[in-house]
Amino acid sequence: MATERPDSQSPRERATGVPGAGAAPRGPRGRLDQPRTPRRKLLPEYDPEAFARFSERIARFLGTGRFIAWMTVIIVLWVLxxxxxxxxxxxxEYPFIFLTLMLSLQASYAAPLILLAQNRQDDRDRVTQEQEREQNERSIADTEYLTREIASLRMGLGEVATRDWIRSELQDLVRDLAEQHVLPPGGRARGRDESDGPER
Incomplete structure (x- = not known):
């Protein structure tokens, strides 16, 4: 019958007094092939994109004349x-402390909402500028490519026979043929003159 030796325990087991404390954990937290269970958060979760859209709508309404008109009507009715x-x-009652508190509360909420809307607009402008820069780079690359192609075509066209050049060459050829085979009035053809040699 085998007995456990006291020195076979690990230092962690001896310190805690729990057997197997030095071994690797075998629970779900110790598994690397499984995702961790999400922890509960004390703060409520929200969709940042939806909240940003909401803040943008509020900021747009705060910057309209309709908001100023409604605000003026409410303050006048409140005071009256x-x-x-x-x-x-x-x-x-006068000096309208509750009205002042309400206006301060509205301003304290309006300022962060306007800042959120501005941040969203800045992000949108940044994305638009990046897209425009990429589009400009593509346009510049296309323009350079077309410029090179047009230059190569012009260089190639410099070696191509044009209609006027062919016409002038044909006219010169016809003139040479006419001078060689047709006798002009009162003389002989140049070809025969050159072949016959000087007269005796």
């Missing part, structure tokens, strides 16, 4: 109600 309404129905 709290000045001329019966005392029992007033909720914010």
């Amino acid at each position: 109600w709290n000045v001329f309404a019966p005392e029992a129905l007033r909720w914010d």
Whole structure:
């Protein structure tokens, strides 16, 4: 019957007093071929893209004349109600501290929303500029290619016979043939003169 030797335990097992503490973990966290289970987060999760679109809509509405008109109407009605309404129905008497608080709260929310919308617009402008730069680079490359092709065509066309050149060559050939085979009035052909030699 085999007995365990006390020195066969690892230092971690001796320190913790738990057998097998020095071995590799065998639970799901120790498996490298399986993804970890997602941890619960204390903060609520949200879609950044959806929130950015929402902030952009709010920022666009804040920059319109309709918002200024509605804001003016609400402030005027607020002030008139709290000045001329019966005392029992007033909720914010002069100096309108609650109105000031509401406007400050609105400004504190409007500023980050406008910044988010500006960041989104900056990202969109950056992507657009990158696409335009790539398009310009492709256009420049295409222009250089076409320029080289046109230059090579012009060099090639310099060696091609044109219609006027062929016509002039044919006219010269016809003239030479006429001078060699047709006798001009009052004389002989040049070919016969050269072949016969000087007269005796």
